[in-house]
Amino acid sequence: ANMILLTHNMMVSPMKEASKSVPLKIEAEEVQELEKEFNLDFLVNIIDRLDWAGFLEAAAILNQQGLPSSTEEIDKTNEESMRKLHHALMEVDVVTGALVCTETGRRFPIAGGIPNMLLNQDEL
């Protein structure tokens, strides 16, 4: 299984005390590159759903450079830049690492590309 930046962008910390409105912070140990079919229609749809600032911050942690600094700067007709966006969003996979709740400090481990977001008994 995979932990890609699209997934990360849809996630928040499940901790009771967390606001459910800030991104988790990625700690990446092992990262791999995937190959996913490029689908321009899908990408155009999904751009409007992304927390763009959160995406850029996470992309930077995973060394993805040269992305538009705002959605207004995206040129949907520029295939090269759209493929770059596709790559950063869909093809960079955090295999081992963690997702950190920045509000509580709680680390949720990622192993085999699967984040474990279960709370402990005393966190419920």
Place this chain on the structure above:
Amino acid sequence: DIGCGNGKYLSTNPKVWMHGCDRSPNLLQHCTANKHDVLVADALELPYKSSAFDAAISIAVIHHLSTEERRVAALKEALRVVRPGGVLLVYNWALEQEGRFGGFKEQDQLIPWHLNKKFGTDVVGHGEKAEEKHCVVYKRFYHLFKEGETERLFEAAGGNTVRQSYYDHANWCAIVEKQALSM
């Protein structure tokens, strides 16, 4: 897919991006081979942003929760992560079903799973030896749904409109739309 298990529904429509979550890390290992996007989570504490998804499914999951309070909470969480106007599909085993798991009078049941001997006969976790069949049995909690119960739970959850409810192969099912306001 809330309670996606081995990921069997995650490839249903290749034009749609699906994310799966399940409480069982072992079941999710099956998703690894198929390169699905999944994570380990509890249906009552979903690690997704509110209104993140256009749609959600929860198939044969909520019937494992042992109190009505938790079942309603699970529906609320499922609705939370769907966008206003988005849809949720739920399937739960029916009390009224006939056949192998039919004939129950009480809704709360422990239903046995006989593990095929070829997968081992050591008792693991809460399994028990089934002497007659020389295999291990795991009893799983089910709250079998009655006709009308799904609608009643969605009413209690609030912020939604039941668009369709129906009986399908021993399951009570509903397609529900998240309302524009609240949540």
